[in-house]
Amino acid sequence: MGEIGYPAVCFAAKAVCRALGLRVRIEGDTNIPAAGGAVLAADHVSYLDPFAVLLGADAAGRRVRFLALQTLFEHRIYGPVVRELRQIPIRSGGGGAAFRAAVDALRAGEIVGVFPEATIAQSFTVQQLRTGAARLASAAGVPLIPMAVWGTQRLWTKDRRNIVQPMLPITVLIGEPLRATSEDAPEQLTERLRARMQELLDRAQREYPDAGAGQWWQPVHLGGTAPTAEEAVARDAAENAARAGADS
Template identity: 50%
Template sequence: MPEYVYPPVIKTAQCVFKALNIKVRLEGADRIPRTGGAVLVSNHVSYLDFIFAGVAAHPAKRLVRFMAKKEIFDSRIGGPLMRGMHHIPVDRDAGASSYAASLRALKAGEIVGVFAEATISRSFTVKEFKNGAVRMAVGGKVPLVPVALWGPQRMWTKGRKRRLLQRNVPVTILIGEPLHPKRGDDYDQITRDLHAQMQAMLEKAQREYPVTPKAGEAWWQPAYLGGTAPTPEEAEKLDLAEAEARKAAREDES
């Protein structure tokens, strides 16, 4: 398919990285398939994760088609960009069509990007997720490639002001060993294995990160490392309260 939008977006991002002196550490790039389909599964710590998860595939000269909520495609500005980059809309009320679209992309040899946690993790640990990514890999007969991101949360994450022009922010991107699930496997067990692998990768990225929080900045560090981010239990309660508030707002509108 013609690529009129994606390459210029990548070039723009690279220019921004250079201007802001964003140092990207990319490890495991050789684990991205050079050809054929794959499901790229990333953790989710910021609103910028699709940019950096996409960077994981650049050395292989691949483009990632991310699955993203339909509301972004409905945006007057974001919508044309998302469609131009051939990303895949996810309508929670019509999940089957999103799944079918992802399988078509995989069978056409595309890399499909998935944030399996669905929402940003406030605790900066890997939230529990369902087996959808595994089922996609099996359905498309493609490998499952785990990715861990760390650093973008300092620029823009849930519950914090955007600091998109912040300079000198290191970003770590770790790519793990691919999994090769097949029909007949225990999808839930593979999902648990994937989750454990991604959590171990994230902890590695966090422990090896070259910067520690300054005074008053511990919010971007997970609690287990002494930061003030919510614990997973506290984050779950916050997510539940947010979901209930959204539900109440929709009911009021109707």
């Protein structure tokens, strides 16, 4: 898998973190198995979250293949990187093929990364999850590992970008694996996953060294000015409707 490209991307991500003076804290990497397949399921607050997950897995000596929209493979800047890293494309109307490819990768002992919210959560809380991560873990018989990423939204999120912020803290917490039982429906496992992800995110926010009261990047329940969960869902619906109208 990208024998040249993947290490180069990891090296570049670490070099950028050092150059920008980012304070990246990774905890729980021992929860990622040293060998064998696993699904990493992370919250999504920033366009940079895949790199945070990549660094978390790299701390455990593992590589990640993400499920990514086909449009990323065709992008003039991101496309070559995504293709070199052998990410798994999700084509319009072809979700079944992506699911089968991901299950094959998991059974072959690879790590697959998923953002089960399927969009950046503008509320900076864990929103409703899709069941894909749970179904992948169940189908392949591999652990489902919850993650929390926090701080990346301050660099680049929806409608905001300020990459150069020296000494900015970034937190990556990796939780204990969940395993599906024969009695678990995908919806039940997904609810367990969401609870674990929210616990990790709550902890990352609670232990974050920078005060966020009154800040746009802090969720409203912690005194920030981010949209509420309900407002965030409404914004996503409006954006999706506008996009669909533009494509029709």
